[in-house]
Amino acid sequence: MTSTQICCGRRGWLKAGAGTGAAVLMAGIGLRTEDAEAASLSQAQRDALTPDKIIEMMKQGNQRFRSGKAKPHDYLAQKRSSAAGQFPAAVILSCIDSRAPAEIILDMGIGDSFNARIAGNIANKDLMGSLEFACAAAGAKVVLVMGHTACGAIKGAIDNVQLGNLTGLLDTIKPAVAATTYAGERSSKNAAFVDAVARTNVQQTIDTLRSGSPTLSDLEKKGQIKIVGSMYDLSNGALTFLG
Numbered sequence: 001m002t003s004t005q006i007c008c009g010r011r012g013w014l015k016a017g018a019g020t021g022a023a024v025l026m027a028g029i030g031l032r033t034e035d036a037e038a039a040s041l042s043q044a045q046r047d048a049l050t051p052d053k054i055i056e057m058m059k060q061g062n063q064r065f066r067s068g069k070a071k072p073h074d075y076l077a078q079k080r081s082s083a084a085g086q087f088p089a090a091v092i093l094s095c096i097d098s099r100a101p102a103e104i105i106l107d108m109g110i111g112d113s114f115n116a117r118i119a120g121n122i123a124n125k126d127l128m129g130s131l132e133f134a135c136a137a138a139g140a141k142v143v144l145v146m147g148h149t150a151c152g153a154i155k156g157a158i159d160n161v162q163l164g165n166l167t168g169l170l171d172t173i174k175p176a177v178a179a180t181t182y183a184g185e186r187s188s189k190n191a192a193f194v195d196a197v198a199r200t201n202v203q204q205t206i207d208t209l210r211s212g213s214p215t216l217s218d219l220e221k222k223g224q225i226k227i228v229g230s231m232y233d234l235s236n237g238a239l240t241f242l243g
């Protein structure tokens with residue numbers, strides 16, 4: 001079986017998406033037919049997806065990425081099909097780290113997701129405004145907060161780094177350092193502690209979104225969106241959704 005058949009073909013998609021309508025199954029992120037995979041999501045395709053289905057598609061996309069079976073992307077065709085309008089299924093809030101590019105990690109194409117990136121994947125009012133636009137105005141159904149292992153911003157918060165405007169950003173992360181229960185060495189040199197703080201920080205960001213954005217929390221309470229956390233492992237390429 002070729003990689004194209006594995007990652008993009010009708011068989012693989014139907015196998016992955018048993019129980020859902022075939023038209024929808026073949027429409028979304030990384031799940032297009034051979035003919036349609038070069039196109040971005042249409043409004044009808046995006047609107048037919050549920051938050052849970054989109055999360056499942058993200059998991060499948062990460063599995064393709066980490067197993068070296070990412071689908072071939074025709075970016076020019078995706079650009080053409082999305083130029084007149086965008087209907088992304090999700091908005092991702094992730095770190096600026098060069099090793100954690102969300103669209104690649106999730107095997108997404110142009111037009112599949114909004115992507116907000118800031119050191120340490122924190123939330124502030126401007127970022128919440130961006131996420132509110134993505135969900136309430138543009139129809140995205142999943143807010144994915146993505147932390148990652150060995151995060152320099154987390155290390156900086158642990159070490160109390162002082163550097164220009166970065167100091168204030170790290171102040172936003174510091175409550176996650178204090179809130180992380182950890183029995184071993186609480187040092188930036190301890191990778192396990194750094195990653196534990198990063199997980200706490202993801203949850204802290206989600207708490208900030210829910211408490212600081214009535215727009216997002218109301219959409220979540222109505223079941224129109226889901227806000228989920230995740231951690232990306234730089235070593236093995238796995239994106240783990242936090243429960």
Ligand SMILES: [Zn+2]
Pocket residue numbers: 095096097119120148150151152153154
């Ligand atoms: Zn980072």
